[in-house]
Amino acid sequence: MLRTRTTPRTGTPGPKASRRLRTAFLASAVSVCLIAASAPAPSPVGIGDRLFPHLGNPGYDVTAYDLAFTYPGSNSKPLPAVTTIEARTTDWLEQFNLDYSHGKVRSVEVDDEPAEFRSAGEDLVVTPAHPLPPGIRMRITVRHDSNPVATKNQPSGWVQTQDGLAMANQADAGHRVFPSNDHPSDKAMFTIRVTTPKGYTAVANGLPVGATRRAAGTTWTYRTEHPMATELAQVSIGRSSVVRRTGPDGLPVRDVVPTKDRDRLEPWLKKTPGQIAWMQEKVGDYPFETYGLLIAEARTGFELETQTLSLFERELFTRSEFPKWYVETIMVHELAHQWFGDSVSPRTWSDLWLNEGHATWYEALYGEEKADRPMEARMKAAYRSSDSWRKAGGPPAAPKGAKPGEKLSIFRPNVYDGSALVLYALRQEIGRSAFEQLERVWVSTHQDGVADTADFERLASGIAGRDLSGFFKAWLYGEKTPPMPGHPDWRGAAAAKKTAKKTAKHAK
Template identity: 70%
Template structure:
């Protein structure tokens, strides 16, 4: 995710994945609950989002069917089918789901009872499900595009339809799921909409069926994906096709009336992909493209294979071209950092946003003459303030109640990119570039932790870097910058007068 200031599986799973799931589940009571016990919300023990995700199973695939009624203010009819592998004996199964009406639930083809607890849908199958078994859950429900009270994310209502923005914890406002990035899965989307609309989703097209005034589009991913990265676009759109490096299919989704105005920006994508491949290796997915939404969100979002952008970032002359292009690179870089290599927990967010910010800044340096050193020196000056407000990069403070997107603070953007700059200064450019390629290669299609990155950095550089990373990732104060002893943190700002402080806070609000 990038805030911008404009206008506002198969059965076989890796042992590494199984171990991480077990570690997360150890923080909570695994769902070995007698059917007579109280219904309670569960979670996988994430430090920042303790009730996200659910223990006891590992999702292999989602099959999501949505029927759009032609209005972005009416609920969609939906069916969610989940295939999962159990990792415990389950008398009940918890799913994350909080913004729709559930009509029925089946487990392995048999009707199951259900209730709600917090933001969990709690399912009680007729017979308990044993550890080490396949389980299929089918939920018939509605999916409400009207924003949930006091909640951000989920469906985004555009001028002509809908799109999704599920980061960090909003996929379960759209469909029942195990809504935590540690549990990646394959996805199939089936979207039915009235004539005159076009639907596009993550992955590649797997068929189009037209019948009785409506069309159903089917899309499938070829790589596992976290729920927060799911994307479905429904609107009066045009899909534009071009070819990227190595024959990569590139497709963009734009409001039909804006296709000519947006084309000069969209045609830059193949060269941008080639630029990123030159830095970190081959693009990791089956397709890429930009979804230009006619909506005001205040951010852009790295939904897997189809990044979400505000149309007006490109159509309103607010920012110079180099800046807009660098934001395109930010979301593109996320396809490697954050999507292909996902965070094991939300405290590992700095690995996503720090890297995307790093390549955004590197592109601006190489393509527009905007020195990385200047940006990092400015970030160094502000870093102590960012740490005080949001926590160190790898130990961010928990979001305020009702503001879960509040984890997206400067400490995990430029503050985290500053850590990468310091690392390059410490181990040298050649070792740093080997590390970047090794990171996205070793953990492709997986999740990884801060500790994994620290270990790999030590392996690649041949040095013990524990002390370096302890200060840069977890310290309350920013350590001295290697190679730049003259860099100093900026002095604390003087408290503003009450009226001015209020005005400043209002200007910064999303």
């Protein structure tokens, strides 16, 4: 946990002490300037992720974030913010980078000493007053603005709602809200403080640890009990109601909804405890301290599995053309992500199929068991389209990069139903019992951690009792979809079309 460090005072410093303080400050400032003058020109760096090469930063591991935002009561104004980062150095650092853009930086301190800072691309390059050796703890404090207004060249990680704000940081927008090591491989604990004017409610990831009310407004504080990736951070600010109930095993469930829609949304909200119980039967205990839905009056075009508080568009629940079974399966999709993607996070963005493929799998399985929507029919349809999905977006575990200016375009069908199809093939290959064991062991072994495709392959081979590397190579990396185990009659669209033409020719 991250706390503000305070220094006890025994009295007011006298003239000599004041001079010493001024001298120390000036010496520190001169040192910073000299280091900055000799430091290399700043440049954006990254950890080399194939899809987002400039995300993440080498040289340190973050252990905790403390985020403090002050909402001005308007979505058109930046939020004054303070981000404090606790980290451990892994290399010798004369300077280091944070992922941050889309907001003005006012000051940076490293271990309570002023540090030089400059922008480079979407990085903030920091030069501490003194070089930092490997293996030590450091505290970085950045005073900045968090801008909810998108520009022509850069969207914000904030989503503007009818009555406030929410966050949608996936995949690479967390650093447009707060300075960070913005890659899911570096998870950390979070404390989030939000100050709002009177009449607003703020809710964030984790559990509430206090609310301080003053005449000008309220400061709401939340803290996670499990590490979290930056892309999963969530803050809701609005004229909202918080609806509470109890889930399985006493789990606190809280939903955040527009106050005017509380009664209208209740029939949907009360389904969550049963859905959690269903998921627990499939894969084991819910992995976090709380869960709930954040229903926002906003147009996003997606739902999002932000940790412990999934983001949903209001219209998903209010538009009559969406069948009841469909809405429920989407709810389960985001819930399943709490195990697959949140608790077990991807080591690289190429491992996205492990997130979306599993969430889609349990979405489809819930539809089969609760709404008579056969899994086999859905997978057969996916098989017909799989080759075209692979051609457009790459194979599931080697997806193509995003289109220019469309970073969310990595979320293509190949990582949703195309990846669920891989899991269906795997169940066909190793049998239902081994597959269900694999799912439970996967989430328990890697809880609160990060894992990749190779980890999944090794675990599956161990549980199956045989080498599955050939299976995974074909299904996860092949340009063409392999034959479906147990269904030799299944054909892709092109093969089916060719067969149909041949049949028609012989019929003449």
